């Protein structure tokens with residue numbers, strides 16, 4: 001995908017600028033998640049998300065991306081990613097991921113969360129919890145590891161440790177570098193691979209976004225050329241954050257606290273991006 005292109009290394013000032021796109025992305029997702037209740041359409045979540053972007057003078061990086069028609073992807077049940085918001089009405093028991101991003105001053109943010117509606121199926125709840133914790137273990141590996149491939153190894157190890165082989169880790173879609181574009185080098189796999197990938201270096205910003213499924217990991221794209229479903233109809237979950245690496249540590253750009261509350265229990269303390277010294 002983006003693996004062979006050059007990596008964009010950001011200065012501290014540029015990484016600090018990326019915090020604004022991250023903060024708007026996070027607030028817009030807060031609003032979209034709060035609006036996700038049984039009886040509303042998936043299109044209404046797109047409206048809510050766009051409203052927050054507008055309030056902050058931010059623009060959408062999803063809208064118009066290879067012709068994509070919305071500011072968020074809303075992926076319900078067997079839809080894994082890239083679900084287009086529309087007239088579909090959310091139901092009790094649905095599991096959905098809301099994925100969105102923002103551009104502020106030319107810098108991109110990208111983040112996704114899974115939401116469970118009503119009284120969820122316990123296995124759906126576990127699927128989302130394991131996907132979420134796998135994302136945090138992958139993020140922690142950016143602080144403790146040496147190569148981009150350490151993320152995938154940490155994600156896979158965590159998933160196998162807590163849930164054995166009950167959940168599949170999607171391989172068809174991966175995380176990515178982010179910065180002056182939404183999708184940049186390098187690819188960030190969510191599983192262990194022989195190639196450890198590029199070395200983790202200050203100035204990188206990476207979107208960590210594992211996708212887990214209850215059944216097989218095969219996927220298929222629907223006729224709209226966007227919606228990705230599992231081949232066997234199994235339900236799925238996705239969580240995503242954009243993360244900055246700097247000389248003193250890591251900072252989760254799309255989390256209001258830089259990831260502190262979730263990373264501290266994993267032994268990682270996020271470090272605010274320092275101002276460049278003149």
Ligand code: MF3
Pocket residue numbers: 061062063065066068073082099100101110111176207209240
């Ligand atoms: N944000 C997705 C990702 O996490 C990509 C969405 S592509 C779009 O990488 F076209 F749907 F916007």
Ligand code: CO
Pocket residue numbers: 110111175176207209240
């Ligand atoms: Co992404």
